Amino acid sequence: MTDFVFRAPPRIISEIDGLECLGQLAQELAIKRPLLVCDQGIVACGIAGRASRVLAAAGLKAATFDAVLADPPVEMVRKAVEAARAAEADGIIGLGGGSSLDTAKVVALLAHSTQTIEEIYGVDMATGGRLPLIQVPTTAGTGSEVTWVSVITNENGEKKAVYTPQLLPDIALLDAGLTVGMPPKVSAATALDAMVHAIEAYTSRTRKNPVADALARKALELLSRNLPLVLENGQDLQARSAVLEGAMLGGMAFVNASVAAIHGLAYPLGARFHVPHGHSNALVMGPVLRFNLRAATAAYAELARCVLPGRSFASEAEAAEAFVSRMEEMAGYGGLETRLSQLGVGEADIPGMAEEVVTQIQRLIATNPCDMNLEEVTAIYRSIL
Known part of the structure; x- marks a missing residue:
């Protein structure tokens, strides 16, 4: 420890x-x-x-x-x-x-x-x-x-x-x-942002700690169970309270353990194309989780029990894969666009964004479960173009 x-x-x-x-x-x-x-x-x-x-x-x-x-x-x-x-x-x-x-x-x-x-x-x-x-x-x-x-x-x-x-x-x-007035798209984007906070805190390579871990697990549990209820009925105050509390717990987790490459790849989308921060995270979340799978299998398997309660798994690898698949599914909640091209990002924009990630936001790659080079960041962006 x-x-x-x-x-x-x-x-x-x-x-x-x-x-x-x-x-x-x-x-x-x-x-x-x-x-x-x-x-x-x-x-x-x-x-x-x-x-x-x-x-x-x-x-x-x-x-x-x-x-x-x-x-x-x-x-x-x-x-x-x-x-x-x-x-x-x-x-x-x-x-x-x-x-x-x-x-x-x-x-x-x-x-x-x-x-x-x-x-x-x-x-x-x-x-x-x-x-x-x-x-x-x-x-x-x-x-x-x-x-x-x-x-x-x-x-x-x-x-x-x-x-x-x-x-x-x-x-x-x-x-x-x-928070009752938030439209479904905003409710989904902000909650997914909070879920990313929890995931990246839990898998931080440099600052992972037991207090942040506990908060991250509870955050994911609250968010994954209650976001669907909020999207089904935006007036459900109990569900909205749970999501708001989950976001708060995720905030305390990440600021004490750090965020990582999902945030790193999301930042250029906000700065260059004004994609809302939560939506930016949702866009790159799936491919970054898959990229990290080889190093984060054990952690993702543990988080699978937060987002897929009651489900049994034959192996750690199966649980980790189920976790990533579940997060990929949630990335489109609320009608969120899941392709960069839907938001005005083109092939010509990718090299500059990738260069920014590996040169100016390297601090977030340093905490990621896996290192990333320019070619790998470029490939991730292209996979969701």
Whole structure:
């Protein structure tokens, strides 16, 4: 057993209609002037307005930054930091999907800091503390509400990660009612993202640990059993709660054990073609799992019991194959496209994406069960063209 450190937020609250407690929670953190960080979709569906009303009812003077964009561009994040300073915010509330939550983390960190965003890219590069931070996810997938990583897209379209414990929130508030409006395609993509988090944490070559393993197994169990129920009936709050909790557990697993090549191959699809992150993961998941099968048979066999409960297998190899087949089947849930060409990616785009994976995202290949070279990454992309 290797040494490990496991970090998690001090408080996680899972409660239907928990958003009604937001003002009280902010007061407990001594926040008087919170900044809500969200996107226009959260405004349009009324969730931002509801949060603002709850905060106002608690006597708090809330401001809102509602210009978050997908795959947070660095210039947009700078504007969010400036908004926090202009509002003299003394606390940050992230409200939305992974992009809003990732932006909120960096805003909380930099609002009162002299560091630039570029200076905090990497591992443990941030200095000082941050503003009090509450994270409220409205999608069930990224797990960003419980992680200390934020992924920013720089001016060149490259993904840059900030890893530092200060990004862990004071409170993660899970309210499954906020996810009810997600269409089936988004529900599927985000849940598959969470399942990938769990799988890659469980098979991490460098940071696998027993706490993350336990969370990953439970995450896969909750997600695989309840995603079909959510797709069948989007109003099923118990199923949505289970999926949201599974995503949270998957987030804690991966940030303490790392993600790997599925994420590595997914990143260029988001940066270059704006394919949503969960969908990008779903697209490359099947072929990467098959590529890893030779080194991950034992681990995949164990995970088969999470996604195929009650099924018996004649051998470890049969269980591992059943696991990969099941995940391949789920990749098309909710009507998700399963071919790159369906999303505007062509043969001419593949060499550049593959080069990016092996040169700029090598850190994720390093944690993968198997090494990958340029030719192998290229072949994986071509297999799903």
